Amino acid sequence: MSTRLGIQIQVPTDKKGMARFINEKRPPYIKHIDPQDDFLDLLDPDLYHTVRLWWDASSQDVDNPGAAAERIIKRVRIWAREGLVKAVEGYNEVSGGHGWTPGTDSTEHLRRFLLCDAEMGRIIEGELGISYIGGNWSVGCPSDIDLWTVPAMTEWAGKLKAIGLHEYNAPHLWQNESFDPRLHLDDATPALIAARREMYLSSGWCVLRYRKVYAKLELMQDQGRLATIPEFHITEVGIDSGAPNGKWPVFAQGGWRSFLRADEYMAELAWQDRQWLMDDYVNGAAIFLMGGNQDWVSHDAWRDGRFMELYGQYLLDHRDLTGEELEAELAREAQKHVIPYVPGNAFRLIAQAQGWDEAMSDEFEWRGYRAQVYLDKSGAVPVQRIVYAPVDKWDQWQVIEREN
Numbered sequence: 001m002s003t004r005l006g007i008q009i010q011v012p013t014d015k016k017g018m019a020r021f022i023n024e025k026r027p028p029y030i031k032h033i034d035p036q037d038d039f040l041d042l043l044d045p046d047l048y049h050t051v052r053l054w055w056d057a058s059s060q061d062v063d064n065p066g067a068a069a070e071r072i073i074k075r076v077r078i079w080a081r082e083g084l085v086k087a088v089e090g091y092n093e094v095s096g097g098h099g100w101t102p103g104t105d106s107t108e109h110l111r112r113f114l115l116c117d118a119e120m121g122r123i124i125e126g127e128l129g130i131s132y133i134g135g136n137w138s139v140g141c142p143s144d145i146d147l148w149t150v151p152a153m154t155e156w157a158g159k160l161k162a163i164g165l166h167e168y169n170a171p172h173l174w175q176n177e178s179f180d181p182r183l184h185l186d187d188a189t190p191a192l193i194a195a196r197r198e199m200y201l202s203s204g205w206c207v208l209r210y211r212k213v214y215a216k217l218e219l220m221q222d223q224g225r226l227a228t229i230p231e232f233h234i235t236e237v238g239i240d241s242g243a244p245n246g247k248w249p250v251f252a253q254g255g256w257r258s259f260l261r262a263d264e265y266m267a268e269l270a271w272q273d274r275q276w277l278m279d280d281y282v283n284g285a286a287i288f289l290m291g292g293n294q295d296w297v298s299h300d301a302w303r304d305g306r307f308m309e310l311y312g313q314y315l316l317d318h319r320d321l322t323g324e325e326l327e328a329e330l331a332r333e334a335q336k337h338v339i340p341y342v343p344g345n346a347f348r349l350i351a352q353a354q355g356w357d358e359a360m361s362d363e364f365e366w367r368g369y370r371a372q373v374y375l376d377k378s379g380a381v382p383v384q385r386i387v388y389a390p391v392d393k394w395d396q397w398q399v400i401e402r403e404n
Contacts, residue, residue: 003273003318004028005318006028006031006285007029007286007301007311008033008287009031010289010291010296011293019043021308026047028284030048031089032051034054035051048087051079051085051087052089053072055091055092060094063116065119072088080129080130086130086131088131088132090121090133090134093137111152114153117135117160125161132162133163134162135160136235139169140209141205148213148216158228161231165210165235166237167234168288170259172268173207173268214229217229229281231282232283233283234284235285236286237287238255238256239255239259239265254299255300257303261306347374350397357377369388370389383401384402385401386400386401386402
C-alpha cells in the first residue's frame with residue numbers, strides 16, 4: 001500500500017497533539033506555513049517536510065528575486081542544514097493569474113514572474129541544497145492552456161525541479177471531473193497514450209488539472225522544446241466554494257466542513273489519492289489544512305475529531321513499510337489471525353496424536369458443538385478430518401472423514 005495524501009499546517013494550535021499525530025501517523029508530505037521552531041523541534045526529521053513563508057500580495061515583487069530568495073534562505077537555512085526541511089516553496093498564488101491572456105500586455109507580468117521564480121529557485125537550491133517548488137498557482141491558474149507553451153513558460157519549466165499547483169473543487173472534489181483508468185496501463189498503446197493526452201488537454205481546471213498541465217509540457221518535450229518535465233507537488237488540495245465560482249448559499253461559503261461529513265470527505269480524498277498514485281511524477285499533496293486561524297474554520301481538519309481519526313487510520317493502512325518496521329507490523333497483524341483453541345488445546349492435541357498435518361479452519365461453534373477441520377495427508381488421497389465435541393465435553397470428541 002502507499003499514499004501521497006499529506007497535510008498543510010498553517011497554525012499549530014495544539015503543538016503537542018499535532019506533533020503526536022504527525023510522528024505516529026506519519027503523513028507522506030507535510031507542508032508548514034511560517035513554522036515555529038519549538039513546533040518543528042517536536043517533529044520526526046525523517047518525514048518529508050516542506051516550508052512556505054507568508055507573503056502578502058504587495059510583498060511578492062516579481063522584479064527582485066534576490067531579495068525574496070535571501071528572505072527564504074535566512075528563515076530556512078538551519079532547518080535545511082539539520083535535514084528537517086526537504087523542499088521550500090517560493091511565492092504563493094501570484095496576482096495577475098486569471099488576467100494573463102496570450103498575445104496581450106498581461107503576458108509581460110507573467111514573463112517577469114517566471115524569470116523571477118526560476119532565479120529564486122537557482123539561488124535557493126545552490127545555497128541550501130534542497131528542492132525549490134516553483135509556480136504554486138491558485139486553482140485553474142494560468143487559466144489558458146496556451147500559456148503553457150509560450151517560450152518563457154517552457155524556459156521556466158526547464159530550469160525547475162518541481163512545480164507546485166493548488167487544486168480545489170466544490171461541492172465535491174470530483175465535481176465535473178472524469179478519467180479513464182485504462183489510459184494509465186503500463187502497456188498502453190500509442191493510440192491510448194494519445195487519447196489520454198487529448199482527454200487531459202480538454203479537461204477542466206479544478207481537481208486533476210495537474211494532468212492537463214503535464215500533458216501540455218509533454219507535448220513541448222516531444223517537440224524538443226523541453227528537455228525534462230519537473231515533478232509535480234499539489235501544494236494545496238481540498239474543497240473550497242470559490243474553486244468553480246459556484247453560487248452557493250451563504251452557509252456554504254468556505255471549505256469542506258460546509259459541504260460534507262468527515263467520512264464523506266475522507267472518501268473523496270482517498271479517491272484523489274488513487275489518482276496521484278497512478279502518476280509517478282506526483283511527489284505528494286497537502287490537504288488544506290490542519291490548524292487554521294479564524295479565516296479558515298470551515299477548512300480546518302483539526303477541529304473535526306472524526307476526520308482526524310479517519311485520516312490517521314488511512315495513513316496507517318496505506319503506509320509503505322520496510323525492514324524491521326514491516327516485520328513488526330506484520331507480526332502484530334498475524335497475532336490477530338492466530339487460530340484460537342479452547343482451554344487445554346483439545347483439538348490441536350487430538351490432531352497431533354492422530355498425525356494430521358494442518359488446521360484448515362478456525363474452531364467454530366454449531367448447535368451446541370465445537371468443531372475444527374484438519375487436513376490428513378497420510379494416505380494416497382488427502383482427507384479432511386472434522387473433529388467435533390459437545391461444548392465443554394472434549395473427551396467425547398468424534399471425527400467426520402471427508403475427501404478433500
